[in-house]
Amino acid sequence: MAELNITKRGKSWQYRFEAAKIEGKRKQISKGGFKTKKECLEAGTKALAEYNHSGLHFEPTEISVCDYLDYWFDTYCKIELKYNTQIAYLSIIENHLKPKFGNYKLSSINPTILIEYANQLKINGFSKSHLVGILSTFSTALDYSVQPLKYIKENPMNYVKFPKVERKPKERIVLSQEEFQIIINRFPAGNRFHIPLLIGWNCGLRISETFALTWDDIDFENKTLTVNKQIVKRNYGLDVRKVFKEKNKREEKSSWYFSDPKYNSNRTIKIGTTLITALKAEKKKQQEYELQYGEYYTIYVKKKEYDEKGNEMFRIIPVQKCINPVLPRVKLICICENGEYTSTDSFKYCSRVIHTQLKLAFDYHSLRHTHATILIENGANPKSVQERLGHKKIETTLQTYVHNTEVMEQNAVDIFENVTNGILYTK
CATH class of the missing domain: 3.30.160 (Double Stranded RNA Binding Domain)
Known part of the structure; x- marks a missing residue:
C-alpha cells in the first residue's frame, strides 16, 4: 500500500x-x-x-473531459467499434466535444451546461441527425465513466431532453425506367461501370456489397447471387487517430478489405435472366482480356488479417499475372479491361458524369431505392423485399425504402373498387 x-x-x-x-x-x-x-x-x-x-495513473476527480475522452476512445471505442464508426466518433470528439468541454473537469459536467449546449446546437442550425449524433456520443462516453469506471455517480445526460428539431425530408431518388435507360446507354456493355449499374438496378444491393462481389458469388445454373461480404477501405498500419488527422495521407496508405456485410446481412437472392445474361457475357469478356494481356494482366489475392476486435478480415492485394502468388486468388466481378479493380472510389466518376452530362439526380443508393419501389408498386411481399435488401427490420423497408407513389395510390383505389365491384351506396 x-x-x-x-x-x-x-x-x-x-x-x-x-x-x-x-x-x-x-x-x-x-x-x-x-x-x-x-x-x-x-x-x-x-x-x-x-x-x-x-488503480489508475491519474486522479478521477481531477481528470479533464479532454483526457477522459481520449481514455474512453482508446479503451472502449478501439476495441468494441468498427473502423468507420471509430472515425465517426473521433470526428465528433475532436470537432465538437473537446472544443466545448475539453477544459472542464469530468466531475463538473452537469445537466445545466448540457441542456444549454443542446439548445445551442439547435440554434446553430444543426440537423436532427447531427445533433442527436453529437449528444448520443457524449452520453455513451459518460455512461462508460459511470460503469464500469465509476468516475462519476450518474450520467448527467440522463436528465437532458434533446431539443425538437424539424426533420428535413431526405431526398430519396427514384429513377424511372427511361432515366435508367439513358444511364445505361451512356455506360454500355464493355464499360467498367455497366455491370455495377445493372447489379444495383436488378438487385438493390448496397454499393459496398456490389463492389465486393466475386464470381464465386454467382450461381448461373440456379440464377442466384450471394452476399456474404462487403468492401471497406481502411488502414491498419496507422493508429486511427493518426489516420483521422492525416486525411490526405490516408488515401495513399489505405487498402481495400473484405469484411462482414452491414448487420451481418448475409443472403442469397434470385436474379433474373437479364442480369444473368449480362454477367455471362462479362465473365467471358474478362477471360478473353486475361489471355490478351498475359503477364501484364492484374490479378488480386487476399491476405488474412485481423481487426482490433480479433475478427477476420481479408486485404485485397493487386499483383501481376506473371507472379506466382502464394496467397489465394480472388476473382472480382467489378474490374477494368486490364484486370484492375473498379472500386467505390472509381464509381464517383460515373456519378459525376450522370450529374453533369446527363443532368440526372443520382447516387448509387438511388438504384436501391428504385429497386424496392418497383417491387412494392407491383405487388411484391414486403417481407420478401426486406430479405432481398438485407434489412435488419421490416420497419426499415417500409419506412425508408418503400415510397407512397402515385402508382401505389392508384393500386389502392383499384383494389377497393375490385372488391366492392364499384357498388354505389345511396340513401
Whole structure:
C-alpha cells in the first residue's frame, strides 16, 4: 500500500505517493501549491484513496473531459467499434466535444451546461441527425465513466431532453425506367461501370456489397447471387487517430478489405435472366482480356488479417499475372479491361458524369431505392423485399425504402373498387 508524504516547498505544501511501476520504472503522483499543511493532507488523503480504489495513473476527480475522452476512445471505442464508426466518433470528439468541454473537469459536467449546449446546437442550425449524433456520443462516453469506471455517480445526460428539431425530408431518388435507360446507354456493355449499374438496378444491393462481389458469388445454373461480404477501405498500419488527422495521407496508405456485410446481412437472392445474361457475357469478356494481356494482366489475392476486435478480415492485394502468388486468388466481378479493380472510389466518376452530362439526380443508393419501389408498386411481399435488401427490420423497408407513389395510390383505389365491384351506396 502506497504511503502519503507531505513536504513543504518554499511557502507552499506538496503531497506525493508511489504509484504502480510502468515498464519497471517508478511512478509518483504528486501535487503542490497548497497554502497550509492541513489543506495538503486532506487533498493528498483523498487522492490516495481514489488511486487505491481505481488503480489508475491519474486522479478521477481531477481528470479533464479532454483526457477522459481520449481514455474512453482508446479503451472502449478501439476495441468494441468498427473502423468507420471509430472515425465517426473521433470526428465528433475532436470537432465538437473537446472544443466545448475539453477544459472542464469530468466531475463538473452537469445537466445545466448540457441542456444549454443542446439548445445551442439547435440554434446553430444543426440537423436532427447531427445533433442527436453529437449528444448520443457524449452520453455513451459518460455512461462508460459511470460503469464500469465509476468516475462519476450518474450520467448527467440522463436528465437532458434533446431539443425538437424539424426533420428535413431526405431526398430519396427514384429513377424511372427511361432515366435508367439513358444511364445505361451512356455506360454500355464493355464499360467498367455497366455491370455495377445493372447489379444495383436488378438487385438493390448496397454499393459496398456490389463492389465486393466475386464470381464465386454467382450461381448461373440456379440464377442466384450471394452476399456474404462487403468492401471497406481502411488502414491498419496507422493508429486511427493518426489516420483521422492525416486525411490526405490516408488515401495513399489505405487498402481495400473484405469484411462482414452491414448487420451481418448475409443472403442469397434470385436474379433474373437479364442480369444473368449480362454477367455471362462479362465473365467471358474478362477471360478473353486475361489471355490478351498475359503477364501484364492484374490479378488480386487476399491476405488474412485481423481487426482490433480479433475478427477476420481479408486485404485485397493487386499483383501481376506473371507472379506466382502464394496467397489465394480472388476473382472480382467489378474490374477494368486490364484486370484492375473498379472500386467505390472509381464509381464517383460515373456519378459525376450522370450529374453533369446527363443532368440526372443520382447516387448509387438511388438504384436501391428504385429497386424496392418497383417491387412494392407491383405487388411484391414486403417481407420478401426486406430479405432481398438485407434489412435488419421490416420497419426499415417500409419506412425508408418503400415510397407512397402515385402508382401505389392508384393500386389502392383499384383494389377497393375490385372488391366492392364499384357498388354505389345511396340513401
